[in-house]
Amino acid sequence: MDIDTMVGMETMADREPRPRPCPAAASLELLGERWTLLAVREMRYGVHRFEQITRFTGASRDILADRLRKLEAAGVVERRQYSEHPPRHEYHLTAAGEEIGPILQALAQWGQKWGPGGTAEFAHDCGHPLDAVSVCRHCGEPVDRASLRVSPEPTG
Template sequence: MARHPLGVRPCSLAASLDVLGERWSLLAIREMGYGVHRFGRIAGYTGASRDILADRLRKLEAVGVIERRRYSEHPPRYEYHLTEAGRELYPVLLSLFRWGDKWAVDEPALTLLHECGHELDIDHVCRHCGGPVERGRVEARVSRRPE
C-alpha cells in the first residue's frame, strides 16, 4: 500500500469516522449500550450539551446506527435504541475502552467482567488460523479501483 501514488486513500475507516468520529456520538452509543435510552439521561451521563447531543442523535439516526421510539404521545417523547449496525459497534467500543485503560488514564474507572466471572481480556485473532491480528501480520490490498 505504501508504494501507491500519493492521494486521498479510499478507506472504510475514513468512512466510519465520517459517521462516528465525534466524541458525543460514541459516548451516546456507549450509553445506549448500557441500557440508557432517554435523552435527558444520555445527556447527563455523557456531559454533552442538549443542542450538540440532539445534533449527534439526528445524524446517527439518519445513517441507521440508532432508531427513535416514541414512548409518550402527549407530549411526544422518544427513546433512542441501537440498531443492528449500532449493536455491532460493541467490540469496537470495548477495544477503545481497553486502549483507554492502558494509555489514556492513570487508573481505570471500571472493571469489565465476562459472564464467566473473569475480567474481560480481549484478543484480536484471525478466525481462520487463530493467529494474532497485529501490525506486520496483516496486509492491506486494494479490492477495487476508485472511480
C-alpha cells in the first residue's frame, strides 16, 4: 500500500469509540468473576470434590456453588455423583473446560513475570521451565499484535 492510499485511510483509533462484539468480552462474562478460574485451575490439578475446591481456592461455599452452577450451565464442567447417601458430586472439566488450560497457563506465566507472583513454577516434560507462546496452528508462526487480524472489522 502506498503513502497516498494510507493518508486517506481511517484507522481503528480514528473511529467513534463504542463497545464492539468480542469473543474475549463474551468469555469474560462467564470466566471473569472472581474464583471461577481458580475453580477451573483446581479441576485441572485433579481436585474434583467441592470441599477440596473450596479449601484450595479460598472461595466461600456459597460463591463457589454459584460459580460451579454457572460453569455447569455453560457446559464447561459436569457434575458426577460419587455418593448416593448422602448425595455427593464431583466436578470435572468438559472438553470446553479443558481448553481453558492455555489461558490459565498464560495468566500464571504473566503473573510470575509481572504480577505479584507466587511460588508455583511450571516445567514442560522436556525439563525446562515452561515458556508458553501463542502460535498459529496452520503455519506455526508466532501470534503477536502485528500479525493479528480482526474479522469482521468493526464499523463506525
